[in-house]
Amino acid sequence: MDCLLADVISSPHAACQLSMRQWDLLIRQARRVDMLARLYAKLVDADLLESIPSQPLRHLRWSYILTKRHRQSVILEVEELASTLSSLQVPLVVLKGAAYNCAKLSPADGRIFSDIDILLPKSLLPTAESLLLRKGWLSECKDSYDQKYYRKWMHELPPMRHTKRLTELDVHHAILPETAIVSPSSRRILSRIVAIEGMPNVYRLCNEDLILHSATHLFFDGEMTHALRDLEDVNSLLSAYCETDEDWERLLSRGLELELTYPLYYALYYCSTFFGAVIPEPVLKKSLGLTKMSRRHQLFMRFVFDRGLLPDHASCASRGSALARWLLYVRSHYLKMPFHLLIPHLAYKSVVLPIKKRMNESNPPKTKTLAQLLAEKNTQVQ
Amino acid sequence: MREMRYPYDRSISQREPNLHAFPSALSLKFGPLSVSVSSNSSKTLDCIRQLYADYPENESDFFDFHVSIDSAQGIRRWYKPQINFSLDGFKPFKPLPGDQALPLFEWGMNWCVSNHCHDYLVVHAAVVEKQGRVLMLSAPPGAGKSTLCAGLVCRGWRLLSDELALVSMSDDGLVQVTPLGRPVCLKNQSLGVIRSFSQDSRFGPVCYDTVKGDVAHMLAPKESIDRSQELAQLSWVVFPRYAPQAKSVLSPQGKAQSLLNLAKQSFNLNVLGEMGYRLLNQSITQSDCYDFQYSSLDDAVKLFDSLLHVPDTGKN
Amino acid sequence: MIRLDVALTLNPNLILSIWPDDDEGIGYLKDSGDIHLLSSQAKRILETLVEKPLTAAQIYEEMDDSIGRKTDQTFNNCIPHLINLGLICQST
Numbered sequence: 186m187d188c189l190l191a192d193v194i195s196s197p198h199a200a201c202q203l204s205m206r207q208w209d210l211l212i213r214q215a216r217r218v219d220m221l222a223r224l225y226a227k228l229v230d231a232d233l234l235e236s237i238p239s240q241p242l243r244h245l246r247w248s249y250i251l252t253k254r255h256r257q258s259v260i261l262e263v264e265e266l267a268s269t270l271s272s273l274q275v276p277l278v279v280l281k282g283a284a285y286n287c288a289k290l291s292p293a294d295g296r297i298f299s300d301i302d303i304l305l306p307k308s309l310l311p312t313a314e315s316l317l318l319r320k321g322w323l324s325e326c327k328d329s330y331d332q333k334y335y336r337k338w339m340h341e342l343p344p345m346r347h348t349k350r351l352t353e354l355d356v357h358h359a360i361l362p363e364t365a366i367v368s369p370s371s372r373r374i375l376s377r378i379v380a381i382e383g384m385p386n387v388y389r390l391c392n393e394d395l396i397l398h399s400a401t402h403l404f405f406d407g408e409m410t411h412a413l414r415d416l417e418d419v420n421s422l423l424s425a426y427c428e429t430d431e432d433w434e435r436l437l438s439r440g441l442e443l444e445l446t447y448p449l450y451y452a453l454y455y456c457s458t459f460f461g462a463v464i465p466e467p468v469l470k471k472s473l474g475l476t477k478m479s480r481r482h483q484l485f486m487r488f489v490f491d492r493g494l495l496p497d498h499a500s501c502a503s504r505g506s507a508l509a510r511w512l513l514y515v516r517s518h519y520l521k522m523p524f525h526l527l528i529p530h531l532a533y534k535s536v537v538l539p540i541k542k543r544m545n546e547s548n549p550p551k552t553k554t555l556a557q558l559l560a561e562k563n564t565q566v567q
Numbered sequence: 568m569r570e571m572r573y574p575y576d577r578s579i580s581q582r583e584p585n586l587h588a589f590p591s592a593l594s595l596k597f598g599p600l601s602v603s604v605s606s607n608s609s610k611t612l613d614c615i616r617q618l619y620a621d622y623p624e625n626e627s628d629f630f631d632f633h634v635s636i637d638s639a640q641g642i643r644r645w646y647k648p649q650i651n652f653s654l655d656g657f658k659p660f661k662p663l664p665g666d667q668a669l670p671l672f673e674w675g676m677n678w679c680v681s682n683h684c685h686d687y688l689v690v691h692a693a694v695v696e697k698q699g700r701v702l703m704l705s706a707p708p709g710a711g712k713s714t715l716c717a718g719l720v721c722r723g724w725r726l727l728s729d730e731l732a733l734v735s736m737s738d739d740g741l742v743q744v745t746p747l748g749r750p751v752c753l754k755n756q757s758l759g760v761i762r763s764f765s766q767d768s769r770f771g772p773v774c775y776d777t778v779k780g781d782v783a784h785m786l787a788p789k790e791s792i793d794r795s796q797e798l799a800q801l802s803w804v805v806f807p808r809y810a811p812q813a814k815s816v817l818s819p820q821g822k823a824q825s826l827l828n829l830a831k832q833s834f835n836l837n838v839l840g841e842m843g844y845r846l847l848n849q850s851i852t853q854s855d856c857y858d859f860q861y862s863s864l865d866d867a868v869k870l871f872d873s874l875l876h877v878p879d880t881g882k883n
Numbered sequence: 884m885i886r887l888d889v890a891l892t893l894n895p896n897l898i899l900s901i902w903p904d905d906d907e908g909i910g911y912l913k914d915s916g917d918i919h920l921l922s923s924q925a926k927r928i929l930e931t932l933v934e935k936p937l938t939a940a941q942i943y944e945e946m947d948d949s950i951g952r953k954t955d956q957t958f959n960n961c962i963p964h965l966i967n968l969g970l971i972c973q974s975t
Binding site: 204205206208209212213216217238240241243244246247248250251253254257497498499 | 627628629630631633654655656657683684685686837838839840
């Protein structure tokens with residue numbers, strides 16, 4: 186595997202030796218997978234900013250400035266959510282980026298998480314939705330098919346967006362859809378949540394679950410555009426929480442308990458391949474054993490992930506890259522839904538939806554939107 | 568635009584479906600940035616060359632932005648051709664009709680600057696300079712900002728930028744503007760207005776019926792391009808408004824209101840947070856702020872030239 | 884008794900911008916990035932009362948007619964805004 190970005194992320198000192206041509210490539214790869222700011226954070230940690238040429242360095246800094254502001258706003262947003270949902274009288278569990286940011290965990294530095302994810306008991310979702318609606322969180326899906334799809338099959342409410350601040354919010358009741366080939370028990374996950382210091386009633390997943398969830402998100406998701414970045418999240422959690430044999434043992438047995446042995450194995454394997462993560466050989470072996478995958482299945486997975494995890498950039502493309510990405514896309518749907526549900530869903534997405542869109546384009550709605558009316562009024566005034 | 572057919576255009580794209588491997592690319596430098604532009608259509612590159620003939624090439628192996636303006640393949644090559652702008656494979660816009668490559672490139676470059684260059688407060692404003700003092704013209708689209716900018720540039724003001732002002736703090740705590748020096752984008756009637764206002768003005772090809780109407784670009788004067796490494800201090804912040812048949816009036820505007828106005832025209836104020844606000848505050852504090860209503864370019868140029876006779880109050 | 888403390892430095896999250904040649908001012912909240920216009924009345928209230936811990940009645944006394952002593956409306960609109968910005972603080 187040949188990826189300059191992965192090399193520099195795993196050993197930042199390599200950055201001091203790069204030619205300008207290599208910097209040019211590195212910045213392009215990092216931009217493609219949204220890791221410019223993360224790279225900056227790594228160089229700061231290694232105290233290397235002084236030895237980086239100013240031309241490429243400013244791209245890293247520009248991106249880092251963006252993430253700093255983003256971190257502040259996420260924390261404010263979660264505090265607001267905690268008060269909005271306080272009447273539910275359950276802990277507010279924040280997932281992924283929001284959790285890393287609020288609890289100041291290592292993956293948060295130099296990283297933008299575009300939405301806020303929270304986990305609530307399924308029975309409370311309707312109440313939560315109406316509480317959120319009152320505070321300006323509106324559903325993003327206008328399409329009635331999508332609305333039904335989310336409510337019936339997915340593990341979350343249709344994504345919401347705040348009308349003023351435009352933040353996106355995903356309210357989950359599980360970390361995977363109920364139709365997925367495995368469905369980790371939310372009850373088990375919620376039983377081990379950890380309070381976040383300084384934020385009353387805000388919780389995160391326990392250390393092992395953080396790792397497992399991050400790996401699950403990556404290896405069950407078809408959206409692999411930023412796969413390398415997401416893998417680095419797992420890598421940085423591993424280096425923070427897994428040192429001793431007991432740590433590894435706890436992680437493996439929790440993986441088994443939550444039926445997530447398979448994403449766990451691939452996370453461990455690829456963290457060591459791409460980022461040189463130090464994972465004891467017996468741990469990796471045992472982890473593979475727990476997945477009970479056939480040899481042929483393993484080879485298939487290696488084929489797709491070897492390619493799919495690299496930045497989707499011409500410089501990282503090899504024979505089979507496009508096929509691997511397509512297979513990953515199909516696979517992600519299959520993992521989330523059995524075939525008899527999946528085929529009609531994909532058919533709707535690829536046939537009915539484009540036709541609907543085209544019809545809307547050729548026959549624009551007769552009624553004017555408020556924005557159009559306002560615009561007309563303004564031009565008249567001028 | 569030249570409607571010449573390039574015989575090798577089609578044969579190359581048939582042989583070489585990988586667009587990124589297309590060998591022909593332009594290397595450009597303007598202001599603080601270097602850009603590599605590639606395209607699968609040599610016609611598109613020729614159009615861009617017309618606008619950027621006077622700009623230096625990037626001497627380094629490092630480019631700030633690698634952008635491409637590619638014609639869509641497949642059926643779109645013959646049926647209603649389309650073009651796409653992308654930065655390293657990321658496409659921020661929907662495709663445009665095939666003959667709008669130039670406006671698309673310019674809008675794409677604006678997008679690159681306002682979404683990435685966070686060392687600066689990026690303000691939606693035209694900026695011109697004379698005698699070391701910068702005049703910032705900030706207004707929503709359609710207020711005649713670019714026309715006014717082009718008019719001033721035709722009368723000896725140095726062009727810093729017609730669309731994006733890059734604002735930063737100098738070591739002595741004063742706000743300065745970094746030039747971009749790209750061509751001035753003019754729309755509809757403004758084209759004729761500037762052509763008749765200055766016989767010397769040079770234009771790129773006209774693109775008809777874009778989302779913003781008919782668009783063409785006035786080339787940046789050679790002198791502005793050559794001096795695009797020269798920063799200058801901000802002295803005036805002006806909010807122009809074109810009003811047909813109205814008298815040209817420059818009326819002082821309160822600092823607080825000016826700050827609010829300028830905040831609305833800033834692209835990355837929120838990204839920069841406190842630093843952004845400090846830049847905004849200092850911009851307003853060190854400048855004289857005016858509302859400006861105008862209809863005649865000649866009057867406008869006279870008025871702004873007369874500002875030069877008022878000594879810089881140099882508010883520190 | 885409730886007293887109102889008025890100080891330009893009460894809220895570390897606020898940057899206050901005022902200019903000698905402008906009646907109005909600006910308050911910038913660092914965490915949210917919101918920019919607030921301080922009306923000329925609000926600015927006058929600040930200038931009149933700054934660094935003087937006063938009761939509401941005393942504040943009313945201090946203000947002259949031009950700020951709106953006679954029109955309770957101005958008083959009622961401005962004080963809550965200034966409290967929101969953290970320029971005025973209640974203490975007992």
